[in-house]
Amino acid sequence: MTPKTTLRILWLGTSIMEHRQAYSPRLTDQTNLARVGETVRIEEHRSNGYVRSVHLALQLAHPQVAFVCHNQGQGGATSRDLSRAARNLSTGARFDLAVFGCGINDVWRAYQGRDAEAVAIDEYAEHYTAILTILVARARHVVCVSETPIRPDADPQTVAAMNEDLACYNQVAAQCAATAGVPFIDVWTPFTETAYALARHQGTAAPKLWSDGVHLSDLGVALLTQQVEAHLRENRVVERLLPEPRQTRADK
Template structure:
């Protein structure tokens, strides 16, 4: 964390990132970062490193797929010139294939997902970029949606490797271990939107990736 000082950290994604954030985005609005992992990360950073000034921005929008990120990439990422960029996308790209199975126009298949993802990462000039895998809170790995979500997680990893950026596998590193001790419903009642426990687990994983020191 010693290298991060007065820099802009931007999180972009879907409803998991959004988490009911205040769209006005006024700097001192207490809910401008939402009520999930982005807010937790910001609070923990400021409480642990009070002398540093972290400019944390939340650009999550519920329901987004990789297509939606592409449409708003210039406005919500490139113009803000973040130093650290975290991207979490893919859940809706998979979910639309299950909750709207006959609406093929809403489906984002692997080739489009990886191709668009690569374009977005390659356009970005952030000093550090980290891709976060999509996840599904289902301990049964043979479940059809869990299997597809795991596949899109692997696709995300492949994009990170191709573009030489960081990757965090939230499914394997965060939620699979958590499901060994907690019932799935305690982490996310609908298997998609995490409880406060699930959001804190995401925050801990990201902070560990940033070499966060709890005893600073």
């Protein structure tokens, strides 16, 4: 039997990537679901969201491959925090694929009045470049993902200003990625266009891409999954990471 190929994927980013959720088997085991109104004990927090969805999509597309997912997303992390995390990766750790993105908290902290934690755009560029330098040395292939906007269809003045700044940070991230020779998945346009299209739905139950205006709803997770998975599929990223098939005597 041919040994199964294992591909290790590192995910480094913010809470959009970490996507922590409370877990109890009573919430997922359909043979033992909790009754409505019943108290359930939360046993742990798990990372879910688009990272898990992409992982499942890759596993279905390549059942002969064992994918090992290392989700190092950090809720609340700025580029300053993630630069430190990248430097602290386990000595000798190597990955087949690394997926990286950050910036939303660098911008958001300034609007929250947390100036000491906010990261100016020049410093952001320095951290982004430093992180890519580390990831390129640690992974066979690196992909960057832009930050998602903050619910633009809500359109209060503060949100519009935050998105204007965040769009600038995304542009800097794209430039840093291009300089490092790393592909950059820009999800800003599909999120913005879809948000405005959904906003035309009538009624309070209109579907939304965000659960709270910043973090993603199930629909937002589906859209981000679609964008990332499409990039990996169309560019045959996994196929390029797989070992060349050995020739048999009959092939020679």
